Amino acid sequence: MQSLDEKEWREFDFAEIFDIKKGFYNKKPEDSGNGTIPFLGATDSNNGVTRFLTLDEIANSTKTGVLPNFPLDKKLFPGHAIAVTNNGSVGHAYYQATPFTCSHDINPLYLRDHEMSRDEADFLIKAIEEQGKLFQYARKWRPIRMVSSQFLLPVDSAGNPDYAYMAEYVRQKREAMLAKYRTHVEARIAELGEVAEIPALDEKEWKPIFISSMFELVRGREDNMAMLEDGDTPLISAKANNNGLKGFVHNPKKIIAGQCITLNNDGDGGAGLAYYQPANMALDSHVTALVPLIDMSAFVMLFIAKCISGLHGFFGHGLSISNPRAKRLRIMLPVTDSGEPDYEYMEQYAKNMMLRKYRQYLTFLQQRSNAR
Numbered sequence: 001m002q003s004l005d006e007k008e009w010r011e012f013d014f015a016e017i018f019d020i021k022k023g024f025y026n027k028k029p030e031d032s033g034n035g036t037i038p039f040l041g042a043t044d045s046n047n048g049v050t051r052f053l054t055l056d057e058i059a060n061s062t063k064t065g066v067l068p069n070f071p072l073d074k075k076l077f078p079g080h081a082i083a084v085t086n087n088g089s090v091g092h093a094y095y096q097a098t099p100f101t102c103s104h105d106i107n108p109l110y111l112r113d114h115e116m117s118r119d120e121a122d123f124l125i126k127a128i129e130e131q132g133k134l135f136q137y138a139r140k141w142r143p144i145r146m147v148s149s150q151f152l153l154p155v156d157s158a159g160n161p162d163y164a165y166m167a168e169y170v171r172q173k174r175e176a177m178l179a180k181y182r183t184h185v186e187a188r189i190a191e192l193g194e195v196a197e198i199p200a201l202d203e204k205e206w207k208p209i210f211i212s213s214m215f216e217l218v219r220g221r222e223d224n225m226a227m228l229e230d231g232d233t234p235l236i237s238a239k240a241n242n243n244g245l246k247g248f249v250h251n252p253k254k255i256i257a258g259q260c261i262t263l264n265n266d267g268d269g270g271a272g273l274a275y276y277q278p279a280n281m282a283l284d285s286h287v288t289a290l291v292p293l294i295d296m297s298a299f300v301m302l303f304i305a306k307c308i309s310g311l312h313g314f315f316g317h318g319l320s321i322s323n324p325r326a327k328r329l330r331i332m333l334p335v336t337d338s339g340e341p342d343y344e345y346m347e348q349y350a351k352n353m354m355l356r357k358y359r360q361y362l363t364f365l366q367q368r369s370n371a372r
Contacts, residue, residue, distance in 0.1 A: 001168060007154040014131075015147040017124075017161065018082075018109040022143050024075040025063050025104035032057065037076070038096070042088030042105035045241050048096075058101045075101050080116045082109040084128060086141040091132020095121035107143050114163075119174075123166035127151045182365050185358050195352045198345060201334070208330040209341055211308070215261070215290035217323055220283025221253045228252065234279060238267025238286040243275045252282030259298070261290040261305045266320035274308035276301045288326060299350035300343050307331045 014020060023040075031039075035052035043050055053061075058076055062069045079098040085091065087105040095118055102108065109128075110116065116124075131151045135141040141149075156162040211217075222228065222235065231250025239246060244262055258279040264270040265286050274290070276298060283289055292301070308331055315321055321329070334342045 001172065002165070004154070004169075007162075007165065009152045010155045010159060011150050011152055012161065013147070014109075014149045014151065017112065017153070019112050020143050020146055021077065021108040021110070023102040023104040023106040023108065024070070030057070038098070038100040040083050040094075040096070040100055040102035040106050042085045042090075042103070044085075044089035044092050048083050048085070048092070048094040048102075048106070053101060077102065077108045078110075080110070082116070082121050082125060082128065083107070084109060084132070084141070084146070086135075086143070086146070090135045090139075090141050091129055093125040093128045093132070095125065107141070107146055117167060119167035119170040120163050122170045122174075124153075127153060178365060178368070182362065185361055185365075189355060189358050189362075192351050192355050192358075195355050196348050198348050198352070201349075204334040204342070204345065206332045207335040207339060209333045209335075210327075211290065211329045211331060212327040214294070214296075214304070214341065215292055217326055218256060218283075218289040218291055219265075219323055220256075220285050220287040220289070222249075222282050223285040225284065234277075234281040235284065236262050236275075236277065236281050236287055237284040238264035238270045238273075240264075240267070240270035240273060243277070244270075244273075244287065246284070249282055254282065255280050256283055256289045257291075259296075259301075260292065261301050261308070263288045263290055263308060263321065263326065265322070265326070266315070270312075271315035271320060272309065272312035274305040276305045288321070288323065296343070297347050299347040299354075303346035303350045304331070304333070307333060 031051050031053050035054040035057060037053050037055065037058060038047075038049045039051045039053050040048040041050040055072075055076075059072050060069070061075065077096075077100055079096055079100070081096045081100075082093050083096050083100070083102060084093045084107045085105060086107050095116075096108075097118060111120070128151065131149055132141060135145075154162045154165050156165070220236070225235075225246075228235065228249040229251065231248055233249050233252055233255060235246045235249045235252070236244040237246040238244070244264065256277075258277050258281065260277055262275050262277050262281075262283065264273045265288055267286055277289075278298065310331070311329065334345050336342045
C-alpha cells in the first residue's frame with residue numbers, strides 16, 4: 001500500500017464532497033434521562049454527545065421553547081454522518097453511525113455519492129479538523145462558510161477521491177494500534193497478578209480524614225494561558241474531563257513533579273474533581289497539586305482521587321476551593337483497626353478494578369477480531 005507521501009492528493013471544495021446540513025436551532029429540550037438518541041453540542045469530547053433524548057422529547061422541542069414547532073425531520077438526522085462543531089470548540093469532528101439530533105452549533109455532513117463508512121469517516125475527520133484550525137469562537141464555521149472551505153484528499157488515477165485507499169489506510173492503522181494495545185494490556189495483567197479476595201467497600205470501616213494530613217498542597221501558577229507557547233509539558237487546568245489536560249506547553253513558570261493528585265479549585269463544572277497525574281506537568285492557577293507526604297503508590301492515589309471527586313457537587317463558581325478551605329477538607333476513606341487510612345486495602349481494591357477492566361478489554365478485542 002502506498003504511503004501518504006507517495007499518494008497523489010488534490011484540493012476539493014467541501015461542497016463537492018459533502019451534502020452540508022444545518023443543525024436545528026433549538027432551545028435545549030428537557031431530558032428525562034431515559035433517552036437513547038444522542039444530542040450533539042459544541043463540545044470537544046465524548047464524540048460530541050452532551051445528552052441522550054427520547055423521540056418524544058425531540059419531537060416536542062422547539063426553536064425558542066414555545067410554539068410553533070418544526071417537523072421531526074428537521075431535527076432528527078440520519079446516521080453515517082460526520083458532525084462538525086461550528087461554534088464553541090470549533091472544528092472538532094465526530095462520526096455518527098446512528099440517527100442523532102443536534103443544536104445549530106453542529107454541521108452534519110453526508111457524502112454526496114455514497115453512504116459513508118466508519119473507516120472513510122475516520123480518514124476524512126483528520127482532513128476536516130486540519131481545515132477547522134482556521135476557525136475559532138469569534139469566527140464561526142457555519143454552513144455558509146463551510147461550503148467554500150477547501151481541503152486536501154488522496155485521489156485515484158482519475159483524480160477522484162480515493163475512498164478505498166482512505167478506508168484501507170485507516171483499517172491498517174487501527175489493526176496495528178489494537179495489536180499494540182493488546183500487547184500492553186497482556187503485560188499489565190501479568191504485572192498486576194491475580195484478583196485478590198478483599199472485603200467489599202460496604203464491609204470496610206470508613207472514617208473522615210483531612211486531605212492535608214496526607215498531602216502537601218501546591219497551588220498552580222500558570223495564570224496567563226495566552227502567553228504560553230506550544231511544547232511538550234502537559235498543562236493541567238480545572239476541566240471536568242480528560243484528566244484535566246488542557247494541552248502541552250513550553251517553558252511554564254513552574255513544573256510540578258508527577259506522581260501526585262490534582263484538585264480543581266473552581267472552573268466551569270469541574271470544581272472539586274481530582275485526578276491522578278503520573279507525569280511532570282504545569283498547573284494553571286485554578287488547580288492545586290496534592291503531593292503525598294508519604295510513599296504512596298499510583299493505585300492508592302487513584303482510589304483517593306475518586307474519593308475526593310465525591311466533593312464535586314458541593315463546589316462551583318459560587319463556592320471555590322481556596323487553599324485554606326482545601327486544608328480543612330476531609331474525605332471518607334477506609335481505615336485499619338487502629339483508625340488509620342488503610343492504604344494496603346485501597347491499593348488492592350484499585351488493582352482488582354484495573355485487572356477486571358483489562359480483562360474486559362481483552363475480551364472486547366477478541367470479539368472484534370472474531371467479527372472480522
